[in-house]
Amino acid sequence: MNLDKQQLLQAYRIMRRIREFETRISYEFAAGTVPGMTHLYIGQEAVAAGICLTLSDEDYIASTHRGHGHCIAKGCDIAGMALELFRKEGGLCKGKGGSMHIADVSKGMLGANAIVGGASPLACGAALTAKTRGKNNVAVAFAGDGATNQGTTFEAMNMAVVLKLPVIFAIESNGYGEHTGSGYAQGNDLTERSAAFGMAAVKVDGTDFFAVYQAMQEAIARANRGEGPTAIECVAMRWHGHFEGDPQHYRPKDEVKRLRDTADPLKIFRDKVLAKGDLVAADLDQLDEEILTEVTNAVDAALEAPQPAPEELLTDVYVSY
Amino acid sequence: MPLKSFREAINEALCQEMANDPSVILIGEDIAGGNGGVEGAAGSSGGMLGVTKGLYHDYGPERVIDTPISESAIVGAAAGAAMTGLRPVAELMFMDFFGVCFDQIYNQAAKFRYMFGGNCTTPMVVRGMVGAGFGSAAQHSQALWPIFSHIPGLKVVLPSSPHDAKGLMIQAIRDDDPVIFLEHKVLYDTKGEVPEEPYAIPFGEANITREGDDVTIVAFGRMVNFANEVADKLTGNISVEVLDPRTTSPLDTEVILESVKHTGRLVVVDEANPICNMASEVISLVATEALQYLKARPIKISAPHTPVPAAPNLETLYIPSKETIEKAVANLME
Numbered sequence: 063m064n065l066d067k068q069q070l071l072q073a074y075r076i077m078r079r080i081r082e083f084e085t086r087i088s089y090e091f092a093a094g095t096v097p098g099m100t101h102l103y104i105g106q107e108a109v110a111a112g113i114c115l116t117l118s119d120e121d122y123i124a125s126t127h128r129g130h131g132h133c134i135a136k137g138c139d140i141a142g143m144a145l146e147l148f149r150k151e152g153g154l155c156k157g158k159g160g161s162m163h164i165a166d167v168s169k170g171m172l173g174a175n176a177i178v179g180g181a182s183p184l185a186c187g188a189a190l191t192a193k194t195r196g197k198n199n200v201a202v203a204f205a206g207d208g209a210t211n212q213g214t215t216f217e218a219m220n221m222a223v224v225l226k227l228p229v230i231f232a233i234e235s236n237g238y239g240e241h242t243g244s245g246y247a248q249g250n251d252l253t254e255r256s257a258a259f260g261m262a263a264v265k266v267d268g269t270d271f272f273a274v275y276q277a278m279q280e281a282i283a284r285a286n287r288g289e290g291p292t293a294i295e296c297v298a299m300r301w302h303g304h305f306e307g308d309p310q311h312y313r314p315k316d317e318v319k320r321l322r323d324t325a326d327p328l329k330i331f332r333d334k335v336l337a338k339g340d341l342v343a344a345d346l347d348q349l350d351e352e353i354l355t356e357v358t359n360a361v362d363a364a365l366e367a368p369q370p371a372p373e374e375l376l377t378d379v380y381v382s383y
Numbered sequence: 384m385p386l387k388s389f390r391e392a393i394n395e396a397l398c399q400e401m402a403n404d405p406s407v408i409l410i411g412e413d414i415a416g417g418n419g420g421v422e423g424a425a426g427s428s429g430g431m432l433g434v435t436k437g438l439y440h441d442y443g444p445e446r447v448i449d450t451p452i453s454e455s456a457i458v459g460a461a462a463g464a465a466m467t468g469l470r471p472v473a474e475l476m477f478m479d480f481f482g483v484c485f486d487q488i489y490n491q492a493a494k495f496r497y498m499f500g501g502n503c504t505t506p507m508v509v510r511g512m513v514g515a516g517f518g519s520a521a522q523h524s525q526a527l528w529p530i531f532s533h534i535p536g537l538k539v540v541l542p543s544s545p546h547d548a549k550g551l552m553i554q555a556i557r558d559d560d561p562v563i564f565l566e567h568k569v570l571y572d573t574k575g576e577v578p579e580e581p582y583a584i585p586f587g588e589a590n591i592t593r594e595g596d597d598v599t600i601v602a603f604g605r606m607v608n609f610a611n612e613v614a615d616k617l618t619g620n621i622s623v624e625v626l627d628p629r630t631t632s633p634l635d636t637e638v639i640l641e642s643v644k645h646t647g648r649l650v651v652v653d654e655a656n657p658i659c660n661m662a663s664e665v666i667s668l669v670a671t672e673a674l675q676y677l678k679a680r681p682i683k684i685s686a687p688h689t690p691v692p693a694a695p696n697l698e699t700l701y702i703p704s705k706e707t708i709e710k711a712v713a714n715l716m717e
Contacts (some may be wrong), residue, residue, distance in 0.1 A: 260392065
């Protein structure tokens, strides 16, 4: 794999930014400052980073209710994200979307999506735009393992195969669909299920940035050759609950500790690049500090920012009416 | 001016807008038809009732895209394409099928603009056939426009004539918001004057199809034609004004109120089931904004609160009739 130093630093920057951002949001949620529901991405950072690292603003992603990580990886501004999560003026969606609908279409981020399985058909549409315009862009449909049991996912997968659309289905197998173990809700292996639709499908370790990135490069090349969609099942357990405040009675007591010790995507990345000598510890330590400051500033500013003006209630329903 | 059918008028609108704008694409099942069948059959259907006939041959498989029978994927793909720069026209055959993809319509396409703080447009059209009178019974005959009119972010179009069908379709395609475009299947073969050149009819502007002084009839879709016939029949006896709002969302409240203030009498005819339908909406509007102008209680004419029956005699009873409309108008003048 031919990643240069800048790309490796960027991969780590994305993952650290997600970790730091989500950690602070978790703290703020517990403190009662975050309105509504919030679903955090900690433990799955290598998936968003591996999928999005080589995408441009002209490539698209359609995300899930657990979408902060995708947003950050796709290059959305974290100050705007923080404002949005606290429903403040100047947020990416003017405070009208919140955590579950956060979007920045100008960055190709077509929205988090509060409907499980809602995003996959949209990714087909974005891919159709790229194909119709004869461009070598791709659209990624993020879907949790829970979303793969929705008919929308089946329809989107079949449609993408039939129309040879440049879609990449990034399935994040994180162990649970809400409060139900995936072993209960799934009748078969998701990689095999995806392959049954007639597309290339691969299962990777979703805690290993390099494994995800490699699979993504192959998927993009396949799409660019006009061969249609690919499914990449990324296995990476979430560390937090379905939502913040979830008591997680369904989880083995020591599961999260085990994940922190053995399946931390940032630690796995760090160990690999240091062992190979591609980066030195000081490079990564410096990024850790920079990002802590960046996230602290973004969230502190968002906490102090004003709420949307009351007039905003009635704007943006239609372009014109 | 050439006479064209309702079907031909819509076809012409689609064809002219596709010629005018390369970002316009059609997507749906059997809009070309014949793909995967015998050699040379692709394009042989042109839609279940022939509305998109010929467009596949004119614009090819890249712009007239036949899909599997997957309504959620069709509407979702249209929404995703719309938010990234195309102007898709999705076809779902019968409006009854909107139910299997309702999420993609009302949670996705309708809400992007608001949820994303105005940083997104979703210029798409979803076409579907509506209405009873075809013997197609409960799952192929409904008049579900009130459900869609209820949803902020959607515009809902219900043409009653070939002329309006063309102009409203062109507006629907050029519009930057998601539009539900409803075609009454009984109207497909009706003919009317349709100009050759492209023209757009703005949304939210009611058409006064008959001018009158005694009674206002607000009618929707096919019912406009019934109301016109009643008005013509009563000419010289009762002076009836007929309003065709043409779009249920936005609704031209101004023209409705003006007319009722002038006549003081109101009949509303909506083929939809009666609870929370457009007739309820119009009567509520008049009651809250112009009650003092009414000389008599408003009359609401709708289908009964039942599914559409299959038996022809029952279906005839289900659909609001010209006789009922005429009787209502006469009652108001007593």
